[in-house]
Amino acid sequence: MESILERVTRVVVEKTEIAREEVGPDSHLERDLNMDSLDRVELLLALEEEFRQSISEEAEQGFETVGQIVKFIEGLQ
Amino acid sequence: MKRPKLLSLGFAVPPYSYSQLEIFEALAYPHHFWRIYRDAGIERRHFCVPLERFRVLSFQEQQEEYQRSAIELSKQAITNCLDGRDLKDIGCLVYCSCSGIAPGPTIGHYLVKELGFSPNTRVINIGMQGCEGGGYPGLAAAADFTTAHGKQALVVACELTSLSYYPEPDGEPNPENDFQCLRANAIFADASSAAIVGYDDDWKHPYIIDQESCTDTRYVDDLGYRWRDGRLMVLLSKKVPQIAPIVVKSALDAILQRQSLKVEDIRWWVIHAAGRAVLRNIQNSLGLSDDKLSLSLGVLRDFGNCSSSTVGLVGKRLMSENIKIGDYGVVITVGPGITGGVSLLCWGEVEQV
Numbered sequence: 001m002e003s004i005l006e007r008v009t010r011v012v013v014e015k016t017e018i019a020r021e022e023v024g025p026d027s028h029l030e031r032d033l034n035m036d037s038l039d040r041v042e043l044l045l046a047l048e049e050e051f052r053q054s055i056s057e058e059a060e061q062g063f064e065t066v067g068q069i070v071k072f073i074e075g076l077q
Numbered sequence: 078m079k080r081p082k083l084l085s086l087g088f089a090v091p092p093y094s095y096s097q098l099e100i101f102e103a104l105a106y107p108h109h110f111w112r113i114y115r116d117a118g119i120e121r122r123h124f125c126v127p128l129e130r131f132r133v134l135s136f137q138e139q140q141e142e143y144q145r146s147a148i149e150l151s152k153q154a155i156t157n158c159l160d161g162r163d164l165k166d167i168g169c170l171v172y173c174s175c176s177g178i179a180p181g182p183t184i185g186h187y188l189v190k191e192l193g194f195s196p197n198t199r200v201i202n203i204g205m206q207g208c209e210g211g212g213y214p215g216l217a218a219a220a221d222f223t224t225a226h227g228k229q230a231l232v233v234a235c236e237l238t239s240l241s242y243y244p245e246p247d248g249e250p251n252p253e254n255d256f257q258c259l260r261a262n263a264i265f266a267d268a269s270s271a272a273i274v275g276y277d278d279d280w281k282h283p284y285i286i287d288q289e290s291c292t293d294t295r296y297v298d299d300l301g302y303r304w305r306d307g308r309l310m311v312l313l314s315k316k317v318p319q320i321a322p323i324v325v326k327s328a329l330d331a332i333l334q335r336q337s338l339k340v341e342d343i344r345w346w347v348i349h350a351a352g353r354a355v356l357r358n359i360q361n362s363l364g365l366s367d368d369k370l371s372l373s374l375g376v377l378r379d380f381g382n383c384s385s386s387t388v389g390l391v392g393k394r395l396m397s398e399n400i401k402i403g404d405y406g407v408v409i410t411v412g413p414g415i416t417g418g419v420s421l422l423c424w425g426e427v428e429q430v
Contacts, residue, residue, distance in 0.1 A: 041109055041110055041112050
């Protein structure tokens with residue numbers, strides 16, 4: 001069974017088309033993954049669908065790295 | 078041969094001013110797209126028509142409004158730029174715009190008539206060259222005129238991007254090209270700016286030392302407008318922030334090499350406030366410190382991306398800075414092609430060519 005980190009990473013890879021091995025918990029969404037605000041909107045919608053959870057705008061604003069997304073979703077489980 | 082100088086700058090913005098939230102709500106996009114507007118680095122934008130009107134105008138109405146507002150706003154920008162100077166000294170008027178279509182007589186001809194330019198004024202119309210129109214080809218045409226004829230030239234850029242709005246149904250943004258209309262509607266605004274090029278003895282008016290552009294036509298279909306259903310529809314690919322630094326750096330490197338200068342020798346950076354991503358990528362590509370972008374980021378925050386008028390607004394702010402004799406500055410534009418345009422300025426004594 002996939003861990004939350006693996007599931008988040010899979011969604012990030014699908015959205016950014018960046019190689020799986022280049023995405024890790026410390027990957028910065030803007031600097032490392034070159035995500036702009038539209039990419040982040042699309043990532044947010046994909047994460048909500050993947051985890052069947054609503055992610056608030058306030059929470060989403062705090063996401064700077066993949067690891068921060070994972071930590072937030074772990075808190076929802 | 079004497080080098081031309083940038084003698085004066087002025088600008089004007091139209092009366093309707095809105096916050097990003099007001100604009101986003103008026104455009105009726107789904108809420109999850111708010112982040113794009115919120116994070117654009119923009120607080121307010123100005124438009125020549127109220128928000129409730131610009132979504133309902135037909136193409137014909139857009140162009141009629143363009144004709145009216147472009148003349149009025151350009152007149153304000155020119156008057157602010159003249160700042161008491163004599164209009165009769167202007168030998169050439171260069172009008173630049175990409176956001177509306179004025180068949181001849183051009184907006185320039187109406188400006189000659191309504192402001193009272195000399196009947197011998199040469200009128201040049203630079204149309205549809207996107208965000209670079211006023212800042213590079215417009216400034217270059219003015220500098221070339223002054224160099225060739227020894228007279229002053231006035232370049233005015235007027236962009237009324239609200240009048241090139243492409244209609245989208247409530248809650249259903251067109252996903253084409255990564256939601257290009259939605260993204261464009263998050264940044265573009267209206268303004269006019271004007272500059273006078275000529276000669277004088279005031280060291281505070283910089284010489285235009287050199288100019289260069291670079292166009293990478295592999296990306297010719299990634300930025301500009303295209304026709305759709307009898308209207309202008311913005312063309313704004315997500316590649317633009319990646320390509321812009323490449324063409325800008327190529328043009329800048331050519332100038333620096335010719336002038337035996339280094340990036341570190343340039344103190345003042347007047348960069349087209351295209352958007353946060355373009356500015357950040359140009360900064361990283363050239364290795365600039367944060368303070369070099371402060372003028373452009375400030376204009377982006379207060380006015381948004383006013384297309385080819387924008388560098389005039391940035392330049393006007395520069396004139397209030399603590400400039401010293403011997404300082405170098407650059408004016409950088411990005412536009413369709415995709416083209417990067419660079420003009421090198423220098424304050425103080427300059428060896429003639």
